[in-house]
Amino acid sequence: MVAIMGTSGSGKSTLLNILGFIDKISNGEYYFDGENVETLTSVELAEFRNKKVGFVFQYFALLNDYTVYENIQLPLLKTKLSKKEKKKIIEEYLIEFGITSQKNKRPQEISGGQQQRVAIIRALVTNPSYILADEPTGALDKKNGEAIMNILKDLNKNGKTIIIVTHDNNVANFCDRIITIDDGKIINSLCV
Numbered sequence: 282m283v284a285i286m287g288t289s290g291s292g293k294s295t296l297l298n299i300l301g302f303i304d305k306i307s308n309g310e311y312y313f314d315g316e317n318v319e320t321l322t323s324v325e326l327a328e329f330r331n332k333k334v335g336f337v338f339q340y341f342a343l344l345n346d347y348t349v350y351e352n353i354q355l356p357l358l359k360t361k362l363s364k365k366e367k368k369k370i371i372e373e374y375l376i377e378f379g380i381t382s383q384k385n386k387r388p389q390e391i392s393g394g395q396q397q398r399v400a401i402i403r404a405l406v407t408n409p410s411y412i413l414a415d416e417p418t419g420a421l422d423k424k425n426g427e428a429i430m431n432i433l434k435d436l437n438k439n440g441k442t443i444i445i446v447t448h449d450n451n452v453a454n455f456c457d458r459i460i461t462i463d464d465g466k467i468i469n470s471l472c473v
């Protein structure tokens with residue numbers, strides 16, 4: 282579980298977007314699982330994005346016209362899973378995250394903490410190798426922020442790699458390693 286810290290404009294989101302196959306590097310090399318990412322075609326990159334990584338954002342990035350269930354189902358639409366298999370995966374997460382009763386509501390009808398739980402489930406349903414989170418608690422009050430961090434910590438204890446961009450020392454303290462960047466360069470890497 283890694284925190285990426287640094288002042289505004291230092292390149293945190295850029296780094297996250299490179300790691301998540303959204304942005305391309307203009308310098309250097311990025312190897313993922315031994316593969317040089319620069320050599321991948323756009324189709325292969327899209328496949329990497331769908332299969333390898335789950336994104337969580339500060340403002341949740343849920344689709345307002347879709348229900349909680351439908352939002353979570355989105356990343357599964359292009360998989361070969363049957364409707365029944367998809368339902369099983371989603372329902373198990375809804376129970377685990379305590380939001381089963383919210384599944385037919387739209388994002389604006391549930392709390393921020395609940396919306397971020399939905400976004401985390403959406404990031405998890407494809408069973409990605411790692412989760413990238415850009416200020417995941419930035420739009421939440423202290424209590425809900427802590428609850429979300431505990432969820433991410435539990436996922437990490439169960440083997441999921443989690444990379445979090447944050448300005449918040451409390452969030453960084455949940456992590457095993459804190460990387461500080463400044464003007465696009467790592468200036469400190471601390472193992473806790």
Ligand SMILES: Nc1ncnc2c1ncn2[C@@H]1O[C@H](COP(=O)(O)OP(=O)(O)OP(=O)(O)O)[C@@H](O)[C@H]1O
Pocket residue numbers: 287288289290291292293294295296
């Ligand atoms: N698409 C882009 N094209 C060109 N420059 C960009 C682009 N996106 C970001 N930048 C620049 O790259 C630098 C790093 O931006 P980035 O968004 O990664 O910062 P950040 O550390 O996430 O900041 P914040 O804490 O404010 O979110 C900034 O100088 C920004 O203006």
Ligand SMILES: [Mg+2]
Pocket residue numbers: 293294295415
């Ligand atoms: Mg940013």
